[in-house]
Structures are given as C-alpha cells and as structure tokens.
Amino acid sequence: MNQDIVNKVAQTLVDAGSTFLQDKKDAYRKAIETETNPHAKWVLETILENAAAAEKNKSPLCDDTGIPHVVLDVGKNAVITGEMLESVQEGIRQGLRTLPGRPMAVKGDDAQRLSQSEGLFEDPGALASAPFLIRQTDADKTLAHILMFGGGPAIRAKTNRVFHQHSTQVVINEIIDWAKESTKLLGCTPCTLAVGIGRSHYEASSYMLQALVDGNYHEQSEMEAFITQEVNKAQVGPLGLGGNHTVLATFMKVGPQRASGVRVVCLRPCCCFEPRIATVEL
Amino acid sequence: MKIITTPFSEEVIADLKVGDRVLINGYIYCGRDAVLPKICQLIQENTLEQYGIDLQGSVIFHTAVSPAGIGPTSSNKYEIENSFIPLSKAGVKMHLGKGAIGKDTIAGIANENAVFAVTPPVTALFKDNSSECELVAFPELGMEAFYRIKVKNVPAIIAAAKNESIY
Numbered sequence: 001m002n003q004d005i006v007n008k009v010a011q012t013l014v015d016a017g018s019t020f021l022q023d024k025k026d027a028y029r030k031a032i033e034t035e036t037n038p039h040a041k042w043v044l045e046t047i048l049e050n051a052a053a054a055e056k057n058k059s060p061l062c063d064d065t066g067i068p069h070v071v072l073d074v075g076k077n078a079v080i081t082g083e084m085l086e087s088v089q090e091g092i093r094q095g096l097r098t099l100p101g102r103p104m105a106v107k108g109d110d111a112q113r114l115s116q117s118e119g120l121f122e123d124p125g126a127l128a129s130a131p132f133l134i135r136q137t138d139a140d141k142t143l144a145h146i147l148m149f150g151g152g153p154a155i156r157a158k159t160n161r162v163f164h165q166h167s168t169q170v171v172i173n174e175i176i177d178w179a180k181e182s183t184k185l186l187g188c189t190p191c192t193l194a195v196g197i198g199r200s201h202y203e204a205s206s207y208m209l210q211a212l213v214d215g216n217y218h219e220q221s222e223m224e225a226f227i228t229q230e231v232n233k234a235q236v237g238p239l240g241l242g243g244n245h246t247v248l249a250t251f252m253k254v255g256p257q258r259a260s261g262v263r264v265v266c267l268r269p270c271c272c273f274e275p276r277i278a279t280v281e282l
Numbered sequence: 283m284k285i286i287t288t289p290f291s292e293e294v295i296a297d298l299k300v301g302d303r304v305l306i307n308g309y310i311y312c313g314r315d316a317v318l319p320k321i322c323q324l325i326q327e328n329t330l331e332q333y334g335i336d337l338q339g340s341v342i343f344h345t346a347v348s349p350a351g352i353g354p355t356s357s358n359k360y361e362i363e364n365s366f367i368p369l370s371k372a373g374v375k376m377h378l379g380k381g382a383i384g385k386d387t388i389a390g391i392a393n394e395n396a397v398f399a400v401t402p403p404v405t406a407l408f409k410d411n412s413s414e415c416e417l418v419a420f421p422e423l424g425m426e427a428f429y430r431i432k433v434k435n436v437p438a439i440i441a442a443a444k445n446e447s448i449y
Contacts, residue, residue, distance in 0.1 A: 018406075039301065039439055039448075043402050046437060050404035063346060063353035063405045102350040103425060116316075120424045124349070152356060187356045187381030188403055239400055240382055240449055241439060272403065 002087040008280045009091020009144060010098060015278035016146045017065050017099045018058050020051045024248075027217035031190065031245045040243025044190070047238075047272050058099075061273045065101040066148030068092050068129040071213050072282075073143040074136060084282065085132070088144060093125035095146075100124050133209055141281050145213045148276040153191070156182035157268040159201050164263050171197070171263055172223060178267050179231045183246050188271035190238050190245045192217075193227060195252040196266040204266035207253040212268075212275040215251025224250040238272070251275075285435070289339025290375040298397050300446045305435040306399075310341040310378070311418070314355050316426035318342070318365035321419070325372045333419040335428070337373040344379030347415060348425035351405040354380040357398070363387055370394035378438060382449040388442045398442035411436055 020028075028048045035041045054061045070088060074080055095101075101124035108118035121127075130149075137143075162174045179193055194215070196207025220228070227250040237243030257263060286294055288308035298304070313321060324330050330337065344362050345352045357363060357379030366377050367390035377391065377398045391398060414432040421427050441448045 039303075042303070042439075046402045046404055046407070050402070050406045053410065054406035057406060057409070059409060060350045060405050062403050063348065063351040063408075064355070064403075065350045100349040102346065102348045104348075119422060120426075122424070155356070185356075185358065185381065187354070187358075187379075187400075239380060239402060239439075241400070241441075242448075 001090060002083060005084060005087035005282050006091045006094060008282065009088050009146070010095035012144065012146050012278045012280040013068060013092055013095025014058055014099050016276050017060050017101070017148050018054045019278065020055065021277065023217040025051070027248045031248060035243055035245055037237055037241070037243035039241040040237045040245060043238035043241060044245065060099055061276065062150060062271070063102060064150040064152070065099055066150045066276060067127065068096070069147040069149055069209060070129055070132045071145040071147070071209060072132055072134045073139070073145070074134055075139040075141045076136070077140050078142045080134070080142060088132075088282075089129065092129050092146070096124040096127055101127060133206060135210070143279055144282055145277060145279045147209070147212055150271055150274065152186060152188050153268050153270050153274065156186050157266070158182065159204055159264065159266040162263045162265050163261050165261070171265065172227060175265060175267055176227055176230045179227065179247070179269060180234045182267070182269045183231060183236050184234070184240070186269050186271065187240060189236055189240060190248045190272055192248055192270040192274060193231070193250040194268040194270050194275070195227075195250060196255070197253070197257070198255040198264055199258040201264055201266070203255055204264040207255045208266040208268055211251040211253035212270070212277065214253065215249070215275070217249045220249060221252070224252050227252070288341055290341075291339065292395055295375045295395050295397055298440050298443050300440055300443050300448050302440045304399065304438050304440065306341060306378070306438060307434055309430055309432050310343050312343045312345050312347050312352060312429040312431060314344050314346060314426060315359055315361040316423050317420050317428045318369070319361050321428060322365050322368045325368055330372070335418060337369065340374050341376040341378055342369060342374050344377070346425040347427070347429040347431070352408050352412065352431070353403040353405040354378065354401050356381040358383050366391050366398070367394070370396035382447070383442060388447050389445050391442065392445040397440055399438040400441045401436060401438040408436065
C-alpha cells in the first residue's frame with residue numbers, strides 16, 4: 001500500500017464532498033445577481049451559504065454524500081501499478097469515513113442487495129466506488145479526479161438512442177426535451193446538465209462522466225449555452241419554485257460517432273451541488 | 283418570514299399560504315421511503331402509542347438521519363407521497379421535503395388542514411441547527427429508521443396549502 005496516495009485520495013474525497021470549485025461559486029454569484037424571482041434568489045443564496053459552511057467545517061454539502069466515481073488521467077510516461085489502484089481504493093474508504101459519508105452500502109448477495117432485505121453496513125467506508133475510468137493524457141503525471149454522485153440525479157438521468165435524421169439540431173432538441181422533463185422532477189435545482197454522446201450506452205455514460213471532469217462554468221460552447229438557455233425558458237427554477245435559473249450550465253462531451261442513423265445520448269441532470277469533484281496528482 | 287414552533291395548532295397551519303417562508307422550530311420527526319409505510323401501518327393498527335409516537339401537530343421531514351447529516355429527499359417518491367394523506371389524517375400538519383407532488387395529494391392534505399413545505403438541501407446549515415437526535419422506531423432500518431430531532435430555525439417555503447400549489 002502506498003500511504004502517500006491513500007492520504008492524498010482520502011483528503012481529495014473530503015474536498016469533493018464539501019467544497020465548491022471557484023467557477024461554481026462564481027456561477028452561483030452571477031445567478032443570484034440576475035435572478036428576479038425572490039423565492040429563487042433566496043434558494044440560491046441559501047445554497048451558497050451552505051457551501052461556505054461546508055467548506056469551513058469540511059463537512060458534507062448534502063446528506064446524500066454520493067457514490068464515489070474515479071477518473072484517472074494517466075500521462076504518456078507515467079506508470080500505474082496494481083498497488084497504486086489498491087491505494088486509491090483504500091484512500092476512498094478512509095475519505096468516506098472522514099467526511100463522513102452516508103453509511104449506505106447495501107448488505108447481502110445479488111438478490112438481497114436488490115431488495116435491500118439484509119439492511120445496510122454501518123461503516124461509511126464499506127461503500128464501493130464505481131469502476132474506475134482511465135484516460136491517456138500527454139502530461140508526465142497521473143491525476144485522480146474524484147466525483148461523488150448523488151441519488152436524485154440518478155433517478156432522473158436517462159441514456160437512450162436518438163435517431164438524428166442527419167441533423168445536429170434533432171439531437172440537441174431531444175436533449176432539451178429530456179432535460180425539461182427531468183429538471184421539473186429533480187427537486188434539487190438549479191442543476192448542471194452533464195451530457196455524453198457516443199456509440200453505445202457504455203460509451204455515452206463514460207463521456208457524460210468525462211464532461212463533468214472537463215467542464216467549466218466559465219467556458220460554454222455554443223451547443224452547451226443553447227441547451228442551458230432553452231431549458232431555462234421552462235422557468236422551473238431553483239427547488240422548482242420558478243425563476244430564471246433551472247440550469248446553471250451544460251457540460252457536454254461528444255465522442256466518436258457510429259456510421260448510422262443512431263446516436264446514444266446520456267443525460268444526467270446533476271443536482272445543485274454537483275459536480276462534487278476534486279482532483280489530486282498521485 | 284414566519285417563525286413557527288411544533289406542535290402546530292390548527293390555527294397556525296390555517297394561517298399559512300403557498301409562498302410563505304417559515305422558520306421551523308421544535309421537535310420534528312424524520313422518515314422516508316422505507317419507514318413511512320410502516321408508520322402508516324402503525325396508524326391502521328392503532329399502535330403508535332406503543333412506540334411513543336405522537337403525530338398531533340407534527341412535522342414529518344423526508345430525510346435519512348446519518349452521521350453525514352440530514353437533508354430532504356424527493357417527496358414525490360412512491361412510498362413517501364402515498365403516506366401524506368394517512369399521516370395527515372393521523373395529525374401530521376406539515377410534510378417537509380422537496381419536489382412537486384400530485385394534485386390528489388395536494389387536495390388530500392388540504393382536507394386535513396395540513397401543508398407541504400420544501401426546504402433547500404442545505405445539510406451543512408442543518409448541522410448547526412439540529413440537536414437531540416432520538417431513534418424512535420424501526421432501528422433495523424438504520425439511517426432510514428424513524429427519528430425525532432430538535433431543530434432551530436429550519437428554513438422552508440410553503441409549497442402546497444389550501445388545495446393550491448407553488449408548482
């Protein structure tokens with residue numbers, strides 16, 4: 001076990017679960033300045049106040065502390081060993097105990113876990129991470145991005161095929177329709193829309209995850225800005241109470257596409273705290 | 283902003299309308315998907331008293347209770363929303379959570395002079411505003427058991443009252 005990696009990863013998980021990145025704080029401040037609905041403005045201010053308290057106390061932003069998802073960016077000349085991956089897993093376990101994460105690992109065999117009939121582990125560290133995603137980069141270092149995925153967005157997320165009819169706009173309009181439907185039900189708006197488009201369900205989900213790693217509230221592509229603008233026209237607003245800020249931003253990643261009439265789209269309407277993300281060099 | 287303290291009287295609830303902002307104080311119950319159907323079962327069996335549960339004038343906060351803190355889950359989940367009307371008939375005056383609920387639920391709680399309020403998922407702020415956590419019933423459900431906690435100035439907006447909704 002590499003104790004240095006264990007410690008770094010544990011601290012990074014705590015940061016992911018408790019701290020807004022600067023671009024997210026800026027996005028909230030901008031939304032507060034421009035929001036005209038008083039209820040919506042109050043919700044936005046309260047969420048930012050909560051973020052300040054969580055960062056100060058290094059305590060969870062939300063009681064649904066989420067399922068850890070890990071993206072490793074491995075440099076051209078960097079080496080990843082089995083021991084390093086084991087150390088990352090141990091760091092996650094220790095980070096979940098420190099945060100503390102919600103003790104929500106489900107006990108039992110396959111059938112028992114599905115029905116939740118055997119109850120839950122009391123140890124927050126018993127919560128397994130999702131399978132790691134590994135990307136190649138040109139840098140001579142290895143970065144670990146840790147993201148915490150809550151349950152509300154998982155209920156409202158959708159991965160499905162879109163028949164594009166050789167029109168980008170058809171695909172974008174489908175995403176907008178899905179987002180309008182899901183943000184109405186999410187409850188924890190304003191959200192950040194994470195979108196991945198690929199050739200299979202696995203690939204689309206993978207690009208959705210990468211979109212959250214690479215996305216930035218200060219940098220929006222034309223397509224991302226258009227999706228945000230159109231979904232905001234629905235006026236769902238923060239906490240569903242109306243207002244101009246249903247969505248703060250859209251983070252979208254378009255992968256290679258299949259030579260066919262089908263695109264596979266994954267949309268996750270991330271809650272008001274997501275992406276809960278922090279990054280560390282291993 | 284109205285400051286209200288549990289147990290709520292009929293008059294306090296009758297005075298609330300959609301869009302009112304409130305600060306909730308006093309003891310409140312916490313429960314969600316797993317435990318609320320069990321509480322409804324206790325109501326049917328008339329056995330609430332055996333567990334020391336008094337729902338008259340009470341608040342049910344749709345949340346888990348764990349070392350990670352508390353925070354609203356979606357109130358429109360099947361088991362939770364189905365509990366609104368039976369709980370209101372048994373004396374619950376405020377259902378506290380998040381998300382839009384159905385028309386039948388809105389009408390059903392209005393018939394019992396109960397309201398639905400939503401609160402931002404601000405766990406770090408709740409941490410400073412809550413104390414005296416007591417496990418009341420169904421400990422086998424862990425964080426999804428039925429709890430009673432004491433809160434101070436928990437912020438909320440009335441989302442459904444008098445058969446009207448903010449959504």
